[in-house]
Amino acid sequence: MQDPLVYLNGEMTPLSEAKIPVLDRGFIFGDGVYEVVPMYARKLFRARQHMARLFRSLAAIGIPNPHSEEEWMTLIGKVAQAHPSDDQLIYLQVTRGVAKRGHAFPQEVKPTVFIMTNPITPPSAQARENGVACVSMEDKRWLRCDIKSTSLLGNVLAAQHAAENSATETIQFRDGFLSEASASNVWIVKDGKLMAPPKDNLILEGIRYGLIEELCAASGITFEARRIPRKEVFAADEVLLSSASKEVLPVVTIDGKTIGSGKPGPVFRKLYAAYQAAKAA
Numbered sequence: 666m667q668d669p670l671v672y673l674n675g676e677m678t679p680l681s682e683a684k685i686p687v688l689d690r691g692f693i694f695g696d697g698v699y700e701v702v703p704m705y706a707r708k709l710f711r712a713r714q715h716m717a718r719l720f721r722s723l724a725a726i727g728i729p730n731p732h733s734e735e736e737w738m739t740l741i742g743k744v745a746q747a748h749p750s751d752d753q754l755i756y757l758q759v760t761r762g763v764a765k766r767g768h769a770f771p772q773e774v775k776p777t778v779f780i781m782t783n784p785i786t787p788p789s790a791q792a793r794e795n796g797v798a799c800v801s802m803e804d805k806r807w808l809r810c811d812i813k814s815t816s817l818l819g820n821v822l823a824a825q826h827a828a829e830n831s832a833t834e835t836i837q838f839r840d841g842f843l844s845e846a847s848a849s850n851v852w853i854v855k856d857g858k859l860m861a862p863p864k865d866n867l868i869l870e871g872i873r874y875g876l877i878e879e880l881c882a883a884s885g886i887t888f889e890a891r892r893i894p895r896k897e898v899f900a901a902d903e904v905l906l907s908s909a910s911k912e913v914l915p916v917v918t919i920d921g922k923t924i925g926s927g928k929p930g931p932v933f934r935k936l937y938a939a940y941q942a943a944k945a946a
């Protein structure tokens with residue numbers, strides 16, 4: 666779709682005509698938060714969890730939530746309905762608003778609200794069947810990675826590192842321990858057990874994090890959240906990525922080193938099948 670309708674501050678407008686003032690604090694400071702919500706067969710997937718995370722992000726940086734959950738659902742519904750695809754990835758962003766430049770919060774500022782959507786493209790069958798290559802780097806981001814902030818410079822640099830190395834993702838380590846990738850959570854499997862770093866300030870709690878915990882419980886996969894040293898990642902039987910757009914994706918090399926058998930493993934296959942079943946439910 667060339668010029669889809671988007672929502673900006675109360676108006677539905679073609680994307681090409683959606684404009685914000687240059688003093689918007691999202692533009693000046695990256696002072697905002699966002700969400701990315703998948704929709705399958707015109708039904709939002711895990712909408713309640715995405716809304717809860719949006720509300721947590723807003724509260725964490727002191728932006729008053731401009732809408733009730735019901736209002737958010739109506740706005741998202743309007744943008745989605747205006748788009749022809751049945752499967753979409755809806756992006757929404759709230760910034761602190763427009764004010765004279767100054768770092769501290771301005772008085773009486775109205776948040777800027779923007780919602781757009783795109784067709785969702787799941788990972789290719791080839792990526793799923795052969796697995797993907799990743800690279801690694803030190804996590805240089807701030808210490809509130811749990812906030813889904815639009816200040817994404819650290820993530821941008823990590824993603825660029827992957828792009829420059831023809832890799833799908835950059836897996837980051839902080840002080841020798843696994844954190845997450847530039848735009849996905851990272852999981853390892855050893856002896857049939859799935860492990861991921863704990864949900865703390867050093868990672869974004871992906872909506873798939875909670876979902877995968879549920880899928881593990883339902884399919885008899887043992888899960889443990891704990892700090893994971895770098896060497897355990899490279900010695901894992903399987904490494905997986907998860908995100909709204911990647912779903913669950915197997916990693917077969919990191920920095921050119923083979924992970925496990927070099928092929929997607931049984932825990933990936935089980936989780937992938939359970940994920941597809943959850944989408945279709």
Ligand SMILES: Cc1ncc(COP(=O)(O)O)c(C=O)c1O
Nearest residue numbers: 848849850869871872873908909
């Ligand atoms: C830094 C980061 N971690 C994890 C995730 C996974 O989150 P979700 O499962 O909600 O897509 C994302 C999603 O884009 C992300 O940007």
